[in-house]
Amino acid sequence: MIRRLLLLALAASVACPAQAQWRRDDKPIEPVDIPPSIQQGVDMIYVDPEIAPRVRERAGLMGELGIKYEPGAPIDLFQPVSLFYTSLRRGLQRYRSEWGGLPQVEVEAGPVLKPGAAGGRVAALRERLGLAPGDKYDAALARAVKRYQQVHGIKADGVAGAATVESLNRGAAHYERVLMVNLDRARTLPGSDEKGRYVLVDAGAARIFLVEDGKVTDSMKAIVGKAASPTPVMAAVMRYASVNPYWNVPVDLAKTLVAPKVLSEGLGHIASERYQLLSDWTADAEEVDPASVDWRAVADGSVELRVRQLPGANNSMGRIKFMMPNDYGIYLHDTNDKSLFGRAERWISNGCVRVEDAGRLATWLFGEMPAGKDPKVEEDVPLPEPVPVYITYLTAEGTADGVLFRGDPYDRDGALVGRYVAADDAEAAGG
Template sequence: MIAALLAVALIESSALAQPAAGQEGVRSSIGAEIRASVGGKLRDFYAPRGYWPLWVDGSRVGGQADALLDLIRTARADGLDPKDYDLRDLERVVEEANSGGGDPKLLARADLALSKSFSAIVRDMRRPSKRVKMRYLDPEVQPRDDDPAEILRAAAVAASFTDYVRQAGWMNPFYMQLRTARQGFAERWGNLPDVMVSAGAKLRPGVKGQAAVLLRRRLGLAEGGSYDKALAAKVRAFQADHGLKADGVAGAQTVEALNRPSGWYDRMLALNLDRARLLPGPWVRHVVVDAASARLWYFSNGRQDGTMKVVAGAPESQTPLMAGMIRYATLNPYWNVPSDLVQRKLSQRILNGASLSQLNYEALSDWGANARRLDETEIDWQAVADGRQQLRVRQLPGGANAMGKVKFMFPNDLGIYLHDTPSRDLLAKPARHFSNGCVRLEDAQRLGRWFFGKPLVAESGEPEQHVPLPQPVPVYLTYLTAVPIGQGVQFLPDVYGRDGV
């Protein structure tokens, strides 16, 4: 991932700014000190740049060091320990360097120490958690440990090194938003008393009685029996942070959120951070599909280019956690009907008098590339309905085809892909888990233009026209049950039962 980010940044970044004449001599002296003491993997970074310092601006350690120190101080949000990155020593060497009157030896020591700790925390932030099982289909998306030289080169060519460190530009934006939320949750809601709030009628400003007493206790307010302005303000703050409508009324959803067990939110945020850390940073051109929220995003050049609704797998036919490379589009696609649907639904329609041709389907002799088309009289539909015979059936291209006009393929043995859909009504639903595992797109044509840089148009009515992508694009199918929204986090239903918290 760092290598891909570096490639983009090298293309898009201007050359490193040339130092002022007075500063060049200072930096040359620092470079000489770095050359005399650098070793190991760090030398692979410093040597090609003439041992030029990375963290020094003029005769002082720059603001990028403050950004790194802040990142390390808050590393517990990543499930990491600040002590593992020599926090106290870093603070000391930076202070000594900045109070040393431009001493090249002190500045060189600080530069090397900062580079060492920076490459270590970047590596550890990106390292996958063992509790999240993502299936990787291609070597291009397989996680790997980037060496310190690659990590530092990517940082060195960032448009703003300070912003790159402060915003952790090597991580996916979802990760950083959830990380920020986890810090805020711990500060604002982590130490409140575990008090069960009465469920039932809505609690609103002006209400008095035991329910208001319990609500005040749960939110850490002074004892009292009324739903006053202070309580309403606290309820609104809680709602905003938890992705609920911030109206100051404690209805059923708000009370349910308040009554979750101690530590539930922190565990959920930690789990979803582990899922989000598997996603690449925004400089990598890629697509993310979140099955939990049934949404898709696509990124390139350091930004989010777009998003859209999708229909994801139903609980009984879940969209898997999977990463691969989208390699081609198929225009005018067939739909290979899943065997269970052929048995449960299609066979019943045929037995009730319909025909394959009327329904725009055809049956094939097997699942091979050279399968023969079967005449309908050859098929024992009762045997198919009883489960005694499996039959390959596919829907022909056309306006009613379940694949729509195009599907985007990242080859895998589960038959999962992204595709167009004529069933627009399902996209209007707030919960969109209806598919057999594949991902139905709200706007396949828009995504196709992003993939290919031009509209996707079939050359003829011929079925299954394959159009290779000029450059394959990574796609990540994930499952985020905590998603950033506004200034807070929305906690989504665990429709697949994967959270276990």
């Protein structure tokens, strides 16, 4: 019962365009509160329990060995875990070595500090970054600032503006805890010893990774949910693809996008966009004449209308949807607007995952790009072998020479870091 409530809650909050406010059984979703364990952005919900990695088994083994799990523990040294965990854990070690031992002095807020500046704030900045005493913003300080910015996800210009000073004043302990949060997220992924293929969607990086026998074989950009409708941390089995798909327009977009266009441009807008109006959300819904619709009522929200876009070149779902049945209404899909992948900020969808190169993903999954019998008709093509899809949310990554922090577009890390601080304070008080 609890699992069902969680699924319904997330479906209501992150539903994507094709299934916006309706479940597969065509009954409306009523929103319920999501428990804190799900909101925190660490726990993964396994829609298909058989693809849950051996997290509990690993925990049991640690208990047998008399080892208590702690965030950041090198568990990969004695049992297989995700390659993402290993790279983050090594990154944590390097971070502590490079940044953890520096003087954690505070740099006062104030005007931007840049080459040529001098004074007490520059002296504090030099001390904070482990440079020789002095009060001049010289080339060595500019290089140190730039290196700090590169690691901490700040524009690397060698100039200490407000964002850089704020980051420095958080201290190394803060960023170590952020890495621990991400290690806990990575711990829920399949271990490097688990054979077979899976797709990993990292909503934190807005990127897709194709993993085979524990190794990344390919990756590509993704567009994921915006902060108001975040892509959930979940895992489900991809079982088929829908080629030449319809796009079921969310009710709110029918209100804010379709209806105003009809009111300003006339009914010709329905034909030009290749929209089809239907009586309801059931499988046997009847087509509705656009002239019979009260479009002003649709625009003001007093009438809800089902609108779908027919298959074709300009369809918002593109050529293919990759379907993993779940009550969240989440799936991966192509898109007809490839320009959006050129953006650095790709947290803009209603929750579903847009794929940069759907043809490449389809070829990896099927061996070729599947084609339907009729380009004007949506058709489901089953996968030869179902493939698990894991959606996580990482705000840091391990690199060859350390670690790289990213942004936190869903604003989840702060509360989690606060838990680590509280735990540290409680342990200190108990000691």
